[in-house]
Amino acid sequence: MGNTFGHLFRITTWGESHGGGVGVVVDGCPPRLELTEADIQPDLDRRRPGQSNIVTPRKETDTVQILSGTFEGLTLGTPISMWVKNEDMRPAAYEEMATKFRPSHADYTYQAKFGIRNWQGGGRTSARETIGRVAAGAVAKKILQQRFGVEILAYVSQVQDIAAEVDFEQVTRAEIEANIVRCSAPAAAEKLIARIVEAREAGDSVGGIVQGVARGVPVGWGEPVFDRLEADLAKAMLSLPATKGFDIGSGFDGIRLTGRQHNDPFRAENGRVFTTSNRSGGIQGGISNGETIYFRVAFKPVATVMHEQDTVDVTLHNTTLKGRGRHDPCVLPRAVPMVEAMTALVLVDHALRHHAQCG
Amino acid sequence: MGNTFGHLFRITTWGESHGGGVGVVVDGCPPRLELTEADIQPDLDRRRPGQSNIVTPRKETDTVQILSGTFEGLTLGTPISMWVKNEDMRPAAYEEMATKFRPSHADYTYQAKFGIRNWQGGGRTSARETIGRVAAGAVAKKILQQRFGVEILAYVSQVQDIAAEVDFEQVTRAEIEANIVRCSAPAAAEKLIARIVEAREAGDSVGGIVQGVARGVPVGWGEPVFDRLEADLAKAMLSLPATKGFDIGSGFDGIRLTGRQHNDPFRAENGRVFTTSNRSGGIQGGISNGETIYFRVAFKPVATVMHEQDTVDVTLHNTTLKGRGRHDPCVLPRAVPMVEAMTALVLVDHALRHHAQCG
């Protein structure tokens, strides 16, 4: 259960780290959208391991194949099935995980829930699962861009305690992609990279914040009550591995202000309504108000570290475990396309829902 | 759309601030649970306005009536329909809202989305909508308590910049309910109340943090990938009015730690597995690990303030608006039962889902 996301633009992901592969089925995509693997692969390349020396060195090209749902380069309106074969599988590297639960991973909870788990590379809990999301997200981003002129971006804004100042209204994709940590502020980026390298060298890991941005969302997307836009974004982000928090607009910092200080005044100009500040984060009452949507996602430090740690084995005896093999000191640079993908999936679903009821 | 929450224990709320009333239909409740209005009313009393001098003074008893789904004091397994009549309706008090959009409210977005809105008391965007959630949550809490021994609590842990130190493992409902701000630390509570009174006297408002806690959740609840327990909690919390953020376990603060510092070591004792720290917040890989679940919810300051503010009218001309009538300086004390309700709704749904697939 729980492997499907969305109401009208609905994706179902499948696959384990080790096994036939990982993939996604996208149902509800509008017909006649130009779509080939070339639209998908760039985001998978931004997500894949081994793209720089500050992320996990797993060696996979993650080449996507579209198996259905398109015809002569256009979407059919039928399910789009996409998959990526698993290549760099080394079950032997994970043998200790067959008998020991990695601390702060999902080994123990999966075992307890299902009475079984694929311990090779984390199985379904592997970040490889996000390949399906990123592939589907690339489709969603294309629809948003082409149909609605909506631009989705994400970038790393903090590593541990080092924060970067970035203007979410102005930042460009080119600036973000200009360095390996995907932080558009060059000076800060250097510091963030240095901190990650430091962690890698210490056999340790670090977490931080990815900022998500959606510019150009028209007023009116989102549903009252449970399926508020920010509620669906929160769920989308907290469904990504290693996330611990989400806030939107003024977020956790906004509580320091009073109502008078916090409110966003409305102004009108030439029949267009806007707000002169944007503490609401582009959403009011669960519905987009036409301002830029921006939010933060907290990622904890990667759980696998190259040090001995206390844990328990499958016979429920105390033991220790030390991370071996591929060391991923920081998930943030690779999380950027994941945050973009989930943002796009939420927005395109709400675009269709809005269109259905109020269009 | 969007007025239904849950997959197996499913609630649908309805109603506007002004109109016939507000209510909820609960579908999927297990049969033969003892249930009468007396199980519901206490939480509605904790939610209702006018219960103390630091919340909105709307005068309503909010008396719940169960219309279906029970027989001779037991649930039937059929839909439980509950409603509360609207009483203290004064549309005249809201007349200015017919023509002006309140800043940082949902007036403008509803108007833009639907081309119509019930401007009386905020209509569907009124906090009265949460009556249905709190009523349904009371049913969910009872099931969790009786069937699984799970205890759900929430309390106010911060108002503006004043934080209270509370031990989420030990705090009791009695301690929380001992004061009007619902903060179990008596010394801090006084300060929180003082700050709210100050805001009220200034015609202003304040926000803060409600902490949610679930103790006794067995290992194994939650689904991999999209319907992770923390993802559903995040959505549940961000679906509450005035919320801007959610974090779980170490949350936004946890990113300052390295992986070595952050990981929760497993230990086993007498065949029981536990962690010696709980930065995971009781959830790993989206599935409960048997430790206490705890999380924070950020509420922005109430948008209605008793001061003139810039805004726009329905003809899209610039104007100003000043809050009148009932002034609610702080939503936090009344948000406590809302957070409890949403927590319980998420957990009972996942309890049933777990039972269905793995039970």
Place this chain on the structure above:
Amino acid sequence: MGNTFGHLFRITTWGESHGGGVGVVVDGCPPRLELTEADIQPDLDRRRPGQSNIVTPRKETDTVQILSGTFEGLTLGTPISMWVKNEDMRPAAYEEMATKFRPSHADYTYQAKFGIRNWQGGGRTSARETIGRVAAGAVAKKILQQRFGVEILAYVSQVQDIAAEVDFEQVTRAEIEANIVRCSAPAAAEKLIARIVEAREAGDSVGGIVQGVARGVPVGWGEPVFDRLEADLAKAMLSLPATKGFDIGSGFDGIRLTGRQHNDPFRAENGRVFTTSNRSGGIQGGISNGETIYFRVAFKPVATVMHEQDTVDVTLHNTTLKGRGRHDPCVLPRAVPMVEAMTALVLVDHALRHHAQCG
């Protein structure tokens, strides 16, 4: 579970025969539709008992009240809650049902499933549950008529072995409503009525066929694969109490033809495509083709008869039971608005879905 129907235009019904009342919440209705109780009541009047001497004589006016979702006579786009109070409750009349399972009713299966049942008047299994459907269906019919020019009709086409010849392309609502059995062929109607009266006088009951018709459905509604228009219609009809079968277009009779005989040839005229026969019943590949949709629904004879019948009591001992009190010899005339309602609910949901993906 199972009390919600629809994906975008979604209804949730609640209520037992005896208890606070019965009702429905409609979520997803487009905003700014003119809607008052006057749009709903006529269909409830066609559904209610006691409207003629050939249906059950339960004495209830079934007066509907709209509790939410409208404002100044227009829908808001928020949930529309409608309810009807229960009035003519006589639990005493059902006391024997507290201890005995009525043959071919749902008493035994409910008891076995839930371990409890409201035996008064059949509880949730009572035909009173369809009040919510008919009320919601009236909203759906209005949308279909106003927005799309789609007309929904149903009529009784057979009682036991007596069939009426009716041209589904030409029949009008006025012709159908011209007699108490709701069969537009006057000569046949007399025979159908006579057969029902005969059954009533014998303390027995009869079943038959209700024909459903949707005229003016544009080409393109319906989804490939699982949510085919005819699949959703089949589910909708088989979800009505006492139904045993559904067929569409040529249906069960069509299997006698060969492919050459059965196929509907396409023709084009002035840029409009049509078929010169309509054995497909207006749907091809799950999607409407612009021709009239027509289908049959088989209703079994009413299970309650005024004769002693073998059955079992709640202690699982053999006994007998004889129907007492209100005798309903035939459900068909009252089933007509139910079939219309379910047809409209399916169609409006698919209209919105089509609009969302392909509009």
Place this chain on the structure above:
Amino acid sequence: MGNTFGHLFRITTWGESHGGGVGVVVDGCPPRLELTEADIQPDLDRRRPGQSNIVTPRKETDTVQILSGTFEGLTLGTPISMWVKNEDMRPAAYEEMATKFRPSHADYTYQAKFGIRNWQGGGRTSARETIGRVAAGAVAKKILQQRFGVEILAYVSQVQDIAAEVDFEQVTRAEIEANIVRCSAPAAAEKLIARIVEAREAGDSVGGIVQGVARGVPVGWGEPVFDRLEADLAKAMLSLPATKGFDIGSGFDGIRLTGRQHNDPFRAENGRVFTTSNRSGGIQGGISNGETIYFRVAFKPVATVMHEQDTVDVTLHNTTLKGRGRHDPCVLPRAVPMVEAMTALVLVDHALRHHAQCG
């Protein structure tokens, strides 16, 4: 939209006749079920074309591959992705279909709905889509058999006007599979085969009835109101290509009886309740009553015939079209595993739902 079926045991199919292949993702399968391709392939072999001289001669082995969701021969509780590559693709054979709509096929409605279609072999409307269903159904059948002792069978009971007398309580899989038409009555089977051969030789096609049977279903599965067991079965069957009708138990024939004749008397013996007749078809009030579930599905004659027929081309001009290439005179023998699969999918979903709420 519409490519997902089920609530707790949920399948999503994908794929066109011509393209990468066809497949299915099964979400919600209980963990630790023994499962390999050997459990799936036999049903695919019963479904595949070319298995006898009375069905379509398309030459494909339809070899299934499990890509995820199992580990060391056991299900993991994670999504099971299965696929079959397309092999015998001859787009050239379909070139005329690029410009002409086949009568009583879905070419026209797909084109009108989506503005595009994969005309090669019918694309998504091809019966190849059912490969995913049959594969998922094999998993469902295994769960039903192992966990609940439920046996699912189907057989051909009628071709055109030739009916076979089969006792659904006694018939065995071996008897059904003993001949190529999958009718367990040997004398009738010969006649059915002869009729199909006759149609094939005439370049024509025939339809008929597949009977579905579920034996050993415990009392209590199914939900009140919309998700009645028979409603979900009706939807499941009408979602199969070429189906025009469904009835359960006494069905359309039962309307000829009066209530006294039709009712199924209850009897009890040694604490077990049963009915002495089974006109209800094993379901009462939408919930299984412990008796055998049986129902009929009407399949229209195959639409492709080897004769010139009137139709329209994509420029909306009148033309004619004659079927070429592979001729499938009768879908019934291959529909048998499809009906079994859909029956099993409905039942296993309801088994889990019942377990969740009432277990």
